[in-house]
Amino acid sequence: AQSVAQPEDQVNVAEGNPLTVKCTYSVSGNPYLFWYVQYPNRGLQFLLKYITGDNLVKGSYGFEAEFNKSQTSFHLKKPSALVSDSALYFCAVRAPPKGGGADGLTFGKGTHLIIQP
Amino acid sequence: DSGVTQTPKHLITATGQRVTLRCSPRSGDLSVYWYQQSLDQGLQFLIQYYNGEERAKGNILERFSAQQFPDLHSELNLSSLELGDSALYFCASSVTPGRAYEQYFGPGTRLTVT
Numbered sequence: 001a002q003s004v005a006q007p008e009d010q011v012n013v014a015e016g017n018p019l020t021v022k023c024t025y026s027v028s029g030n031p032y033l034f035w036y037v038q039y040p041n042r043g044l045q046f047l048l049k050y051i052t053g054d055n056l057v058k059g060s061y062g063f064e065a066e067f068n069k070s071q072t073s074f075h076l077k078k079p080s081a082l083v084s085d086s087a088l089y090f091c092a093v094r095a096p097p098k099g100g101g102a103d104g105l106t107f108g109k110g111t112h113l114i115i116q117p
Numbered sequence: 118d119s120g121v122t123q124t125p126k127h128l129i130t131a132t133g134q135r136v137t138l139r140c141s142p143r144s145g146d147l148s149v150y151w152y153q154q155s156l157d158q159g160l161q162f163l164i165q166y167y168n169g170e171e172r173a174k175g176n177i178l179e180r181f182s183a184q185q186f187p188d189l190h191s192e193l194n195l196s197s198l199e200l201g202d203s204a205l206y207f208c209a210s211s212v213t214p215g216r217a218y219e220q221y222f223g224p225g226t227r228l229t230v231t
Contacts, residue, residue, distance in 0.1 A: 032217055043119060043207060043222040051217040090160065104150055104162030104175045105220065 002027040004093050006108035013081045014116050021076040021111050023091030033074040034092040034105065035065055044090065050074060061085070081115045088112055120144065121223035123208050129229045135196040138226045140208030142189055148172070148211045149191040150220060151183055155204035166191055198230045 003026045013019045036044040048059025055067045065076045092105040120143035130136055142149050151163040162175035166185035185191045205227050209220040
């Protein structure tokens with residue numbers, strides 16, 4: 001079975017500083033990895049994904065993530081944090097599909113990112 | 118706005134009752150997924166439909182069922198409701214399963230069971 005761990009319930013960063021939100025995963029085979037963001041009383045918004053290729057993927061709102069196969073990690077990063085980045089961030093994994101099989105996402109428990117002015 | 122719509126936004130009902138949640142996927146998306154978000158269980162995948170047919174089941178209770186109609190909208194039916202079923206229920210859609218397409222989420226339906 002696949003799983004995702006987000007070791008930090010909350011990350012506090014000062015505005016303008018770089019931020020990192022950690023994610024590690026466990027899955028058989030090559031993973032498909034995703035980051036989503038959830039603002040209060042809203043649905044999840046897709047940020048970025050890693051499928052294959054370059055280990056550094058770029059996404060929406062200036063976010064990027066680095067895939068590290070040996071450490072089974074997919075940390076979310078941003079060079080300069082904004083107060084508006086404050087939200088709940090979810091990492092998710094899906095095993096590579098086989099013959100059109102199930103592709104529901106397995107989510108981590110989420111990390112609250114708080115950017116302080 | 119993801120293009121995925123869900124109704125109703127809020128639902129309050131009593132234990133033992135049955136409710137139906139509705140989802141319309143993004144235009145062109147054939148696959149629909151249902152997820153449950155609760156404080157104790159987090160975000161859990163419930164069930165997936167593709168072009169009208171059930172594709173996969175996750176942690177869905179036997180009291181819950183779903184279907185996808187010819188116009189591709191989907192309904193999640195929750196019956197014999199318990200207090201623990203109180204949660205935010207999300208629908209998501211993607212172009213097709215079996216590919217590396219991201220899923221787009223609706224705003225959710227908040228269910229409160231009293």
